[in-house]
Amino acid sequence: MPQVATAASFRDFCGTVGARIGIIRRKYKVAPGIYAVGTPGSESPVLVTANYKLSFDALRLQLCGVDAWLLVLDTRGINVWCAAGKGTLSTEEVIRSVEHSRLALVVSHRELVLPQLAATGVTAQDVKRGCGFQVFFGPIRAADIPTYLQQGNQCNETMREVTFTLPERAVLIPVELFLLAKPLLITLALMFVLSGIGPSLFSLNAALHRGLTLLTATLLGIFGGAVLTPLLLPWLPCRQFWIKGVLAGLAAAVISWLLPAARYSLPEQLALFLWMITLSSYLAMNFTGSTPFTSPSGVEYEMRRGIPVQIAATCLTIVLWVGSPFF
Amino acid sequence: MHGYRYIEGTATLQVDLQRCVACGLCAEVCPHRIFALSAEGLEVKDYDLCMECGACARNCPVQAITVSPGVGCAAALLAPLVNRLLGRKVLSGCC
């Protein structure tokens, strides 16, 4: 049985940084199966988790001084919450893992402790029916596991409620930015072309000069939607994320006002402002996927309102920006 | 959840209290602490806090809860639309 450490190594640290930035996010997995923490015996508890390395690490690094078995499911390297929502962390997968790993030969009891958030994909009664093991839904955060075990599989109310604190929101920002790199490169070319169009058909000088301004505005829009929005989330007024994004984009636009934007003609300034706010609004709307409190029905509701506004604003931006040399 | 509320009146959560046998499983698994179990039975404290994760409905032994479950993610809802429009897979959603 592989033994796992309850302390992080330098390599773990590098891996965590890589996964958080997004470079190795999709490949950061551990092999599914049974692992030993401490010196577990046949009476020791079985803790179930996903095979995303960050989920696995979050659990094992909290288990200093605990003797337990870890049953790592094959969730294709996806974390507990997403895997449960997507169906890779399912009743069937739990039963399959229990049987495949021959857990019944390792422990004498018939109990599994699953993270509470796995309940979205796992039906406790069906696991019992399928493989004889009774499922206990443990705390949401791995840090509460030792207390949970000490209390005899009992959770306090706070252990069962999701949170979305400032540090929890801040760690999501690097991935949000990393995912934008590719679309940004594609739009970059388009922005320079649009910026060069003028009375003399196409001016390279204008393309570079105005293109750079448009790029700055784009970066500020991204700053509004993918940095300010997550950080200021609970304090931005309005429930709908696309409106929160408009407000965060306004803040970014004010920054641009202090930068060179003030030098441009009125239609150009208007275009830049609209673009920053629209981009921020769109990215803020996309941030719904990273929060633990937005319902799909609610997201659909706000998309029906936000997207038409965003499309109209983008069209107006292009007209103003391309048209301004002719005005 | 403290400090956060999403759009009112959109969640599809429905609880049939007539059917409920007050086992308390839904109250256990809900990450937003929406249910409270007392001597009088189950109480749904706040429908608007529901994020439609489906954990309660999946684990209710008597199917007293219905909710249309899913991930509340704009990218995930947008991806199939855009992909259908363009006729090929350009967006992959989230997670």
Ligand code: SF4
């Ligand atoms: S769907 Fe999820 S958030 Fe909504 S009541 Fe059920 S467990 Fe709670």
Ligand code: SF4
């Ligand atoms: S899980 Fe179903 S039966 Fe049990 S308390 Fe909730 S609604 Fe009632």
